[in-house]
Amino acid sequence: MDVEEVLEFADHLVFAMTGKHLDSLQKAILRGAWDNQKYREIAERHHRSEKYVKEVGFKLWRLLSNILGEELSKANFRAALERRWRFSFVLPFRKAFVRTAKVTPNTCNYPEITNIHQLDEDISVGYEGKNSLFSSHQDLSDAPDVFSFWGRTEELNKLEKWIVEERCRLVVLFGMSGIGKTALAVKLVEKIQENFEFVIWRSLCYKPTLAEMQANSIQFLSDREEKELDGNADFRLSQLMEYLRKYRCLVILDDVHLLFSTGELAGCYQSGYEDYSLLFKQLGELTHDSCFLLTSWEKPREIVTLEGDNKPVRSLELAGLDILSSGELLR
DSSP: OOHHHHHHHHHHHHHHHHSOOOOHHHHHHHHHHHTTOOHHHHHHHTTOOHHHHHHHHHHHHHHHHHHHTSOOOTTTHHHHHHHHHHTTOHHHHHHHHHHHOOOOSOSSSOOOOOOGGGSOGGGGTTOSOHHHHTOOSEEOTTOOOOOOOOOOHHHHHHHHIIIIISOOSEEEEEOSTTSSHHHHHHHHHHHHGGGOSEEEEEEOTTOOOHHHHHHHHHHHHTTTOOOSOOSOHHHHHHHHHHHHHHSOEEEEEEOGGGGBOTTSSTTOBOTTOTTHHHHHHHHHHSOOSOEEEEEESSOOHHHHHHOOTTSSEEEEEOOOOOHHHHHHHHO
16 A cells, blocks of 8 residues: 555545545645654645644544544554555445534534444444454553653653654663652653554553563554463563564553562562563564663663663663752742
């Protein structure tokens, strides 16, 4: 499927829902997203402000999300539309949307769209299991709410550069308890999530075994298709790596230090959790297009030998807030 077919397919979907075809800027955004261009580049090429292009893009992703019944963004739309293309949905969509959509001439205020799960059964021709096809690509149920956040602009920019631009595969955010690692990770996810097809947040406060964590992640990434997971640990790790290569995923493991033994040398794992060492080593050494972000009081031992300025493994030690941000916090 090439970009012209994508534009034609997206135009069919939007026309069936709104009665209007994609305009030139909407097509430019889709074309730019297909080529991994930034909004700034799209704006410069078409002589528009970056802010305006982002606003149009936001409305376009929202419209397509409502049509397809899953969260779409600049990062994942390509994979989502290719899946729909494989199931040859265009004609059934048009028939059903003509019956159910309220068409409006106002292209700036899109109509409320009936969720695709509620459409007639003829939409289901060509695939099995509607619920599995239209599931969310984010699992942030373990992520805490962050109500107050100050400063950390430099740290946010550095982490974004490492993960989004330099495609780091494994990043460790470490520092003393209460310094703000988790809050910074939450803000980072909010900032960069559109660059990933899947975003998963896992808290290790209940100390899941590696087998449990892998099984949970594989089921989510496979949209629950992997129901019977092989009991072999090496095979499960291989399965996980395959999904990390197939999709661009951001996985946050919060509180990794809870896996370590107290009173031992830094980075020593508790009994029963030593296999996390193999996971972190493979994440750093094997080729994939995803990123694991770890928050911890201390670095896992494996990171020391894997990290480097020109390597896909990095670590950032979080220090205290600057004077201005500290003052805002106290106020």
